Amino acid sequence: MNLNNSIQILIYLVVLILAVKPLGMFMAYIYEGKPAGLNVWLGPFERWIYRVCGVKAEAGMTWKEYAVALMLFNVLGIVVVYAIERLQVFLPLNPMGMAAVSPDSSFNTAVSFASNTNWQGYGGESTMSYLTQMLALTVQNFVSAATGMAVLVALIRGFVQKQTKTLGNFWVDLVRSTLYILIPLSLVVAVILVSQGTPQTFNSSATATLVQPMKDAAGKSVTEQVIALGPVASQLAIKQLGTNGGGFFNANSAHPYENPTPLSNFLEMLSILLIPAALCYTFGFMVRDRRQGWALLASMLVIFIPCLVWSVQIEQQANPLLARLGVDQAATVFQPGGNMEGKESRFGIASSSIWSVATASASNGSVNSMHDSFMPLGGMIPMWLIQLGEVIFGGVGSGLYGLIAFVIVAVFIAGLMIGRTPEYLGKKIEAYEMKMASLVALIPHVFILLPTALAVLIPTGKAGILNPGAHGFSEILYAFTSAAGNNGSAFAGLSANTPFYNIALGLGMFFCRFWLIIPMLAIAGSLSSKKIVPVSAGTLPTHTPLFVFFLAMVILIVGALTFFPALALGPIVEHLMLNGA
């Protein structure tokens, strides 16, 4: 790996980690209702919202009430997004005259955005009206992220409270996440992105006269370029910050308008992991033991950093098939070299590879390069990171509550090994918590492997494949992995905008979102009703390097062993064939 690649990785990690404490502490203040500037100024507005909406802000909810409120709100979101997509042709702010979106694609997209997945079966600039982008998709970008954060906060209360039935109020957690955390950060990021060249306008597409007229495939002369514009920056900012990932344009953050410069690229990459990383500190702060938060962040980094380094190394290598044609793929001061197919020149290898690892480990799913064209193992890293359960950072809120499910599994295993009753943060972990945590860990596996097997067996599944051989299998495996992990990135060669894929992936996204949220809330409710066991000599410390590595190993073993056979059929065999041929 050359020097600049290492420096780019290092800068990214340092800036990210420096942001963890200030943002994490701010979020803890917001959720605990302590004065933190913003919530003082906007407090009257927040209380006005509750009054108008008939929310009793002081009334706590049991875990079941919390889950009911959450499901009502999210199902309503799915219905509204579906309706707007189907009706956009009759609605305003549609300067390019986009037609109604097909029923299956509308269903897929509605679930996709409500579940914080943001899988895009459609091409944004050629499908969605400005109104749909704003009123349907941008709104869900905010509230699906806020939903994840709310569940995490409820779970944290489960650890902190003693013998209490209620977990806080879902509406309050939802509104505070949106109003005080997501909107202010998005405003800042959006304006910086515009300064770099991201459009933010309600005008229709621009038309330019080409410098050199050209001929299209049919031999017809083309003299003009129609340049799609729109309110891009506002959607882009929350797309990155809310670990959403659904872009304004088909090419997502590879599009020069979504990501014009190396600075915009760095800011967007930082935004991907910013909140998930900072929430670790929020967790430690709220459970009154900050070491616990740092320990969770450390176990994420134990897996994340090697993947970063490995990914950059792999993509920096030459493609042997192109080397044989005499193509110059060496990195010099004049070119990044390496595997440049599906990558943008301004990002080169390092910025593209770092992004791919960040977007996959957080369940963001935005891309600044095409994962389908990565080297076989380079494309395997993001796929595998999603398969680990989206707990290495993961989605905002959802990543950390997913990780806590793995912590429960880990303390349980550790408890068996040393013969003590497992407990975490003073709460006894018993059969009920273990059952729920197992569901959280295992449900995504089912929704990845079974539909993949089905899709490769039936013609409608195989019809979507672009690349032949093992790579075609990888495309299908990645699609279901992405849906089940609520990630949303893709091996985009797969033609997934078909009824089969839209429905199969839509169901995967729905169940892997809400069937994990409900058991997590059940755990929170159960923990909340328990006593706090005082720390004794028999307590397993969960902030030590030993536990950090133990937790990482549990994640690796559960995730890696399940998926190794499938990965062997896809990227691993392709790697062997490419280098052996």
Added chain:
Amino acid sequence: MWREQIKPAIMIFIVLTVITGVIYPLVVTGMAQAFFHKQANGSLIYSSDGKSVGSTLIGQNFDDPKYFWGRLSATTPAYNASASSGSNLGPSNPALVDAVKARIAALKIVDPGNQVPVPVDLVTASASGLDPHLSLAGMDYQLSRVARVRKLSEASIKKIIDQNTSGRFIGLLGEPVVNVLKVNWALDRLKK
């Protein structure tokens, strides 16, 4: 249990929709149009007669030997700025090898004497299909050809390339690149 949550669910949904789906994008639009008017409208560039020639951020297709060529574009037609897309060809796909071969052949036809190995970004498709940039190596490879066809000195063209080169951010992040569209447009204006 769920009935009393219906009203809050609908009302909160409406309020948050107005805040995040109407007010927030309008505030961003207002600030963008006020402070960064050019960028907010797509960084368009105009010729002296007021017609738009394109955007500094959106590449165009060049296959005439007198222009510098940019990245390959997988959109239909090439550099279609209303339907961005990468090729999504996998590294082992024979179609990728064919596309690279065809590009090398096209480059050799217009510049048969050039024996330098072709830089990789000149023969591969960008992720967006709209990449306006090329590496310094990709420009350098074509410098002698463009100079010959245009009957200009390499030094005078090199000057234009330098003017349209952007380095890494703070010298560290991203890659140094040349804006192909701006270079070609500048070359066309030189004659006049």
